[in-house]
Amino acid sequence: MNEHLTLGDIAKALNRSPLYVGGLQKRFELPALKGAGYSPAYLAFLQAVVALRTLGIAEETLVRLWGIERALLRLLHVDSTGSPTWFLDDCGATTERKRRLLLSNYALGVDIPAKAVQLGLDFAEQRKELFAGKDMGEDALRLLNTYLDLYGRIRADVRGELPVVRKAVRWATALP
DSSP states (O other): OOSOBOHHHHHHHHTSOHHHHHHHHHHTTOOOOOSSOBOHHHHHHHHHHHHHHHTTOOHHHHHHHHHHHHHHHHHTTOTTSOOTTTTTTTTTOOTTGGGBOTTTOOBOSSOTTSSOOOTTOOSSOOOOOSSOGGGGTOOHHHHHHHHHHHHHHHHHHHHHHHHHHHHHHHHHHTOO
């Protein structure tokens, strides 16, 4: 699916109203694009959010996780592509699932449960800052640990909810 989508296409794919999708855009600080400017990756991100909400994960938790992911990606200089949706561009990828962050789907290069990240990666030539990132309080390992804690709680909540969802699906498919 390489075509670009409209907000209406995204709303239909999510089985939600355009107003609901607009609310997600605001709360997750996503760019609102014009016309058929939305990529399949943008849709994949929103599908993940809707799926997690359906599984009972609080939106506040997802917004917090999203903020941590974006901060981590900035520290790793992933924001160097010039794309207004650089933080969504890996959404929908299906390879190396264990190495990908939950919402951005960005592959870190190591299995996510491993508390490691390849520091020092810089995907763009950038001006040197006056102070080192660690001197300004930006610590990728601290962020990764915070992320892993929150991600672990989300995984446990999802696993706990799966039996209920499976029963609900069986019940719903038996409706006349």
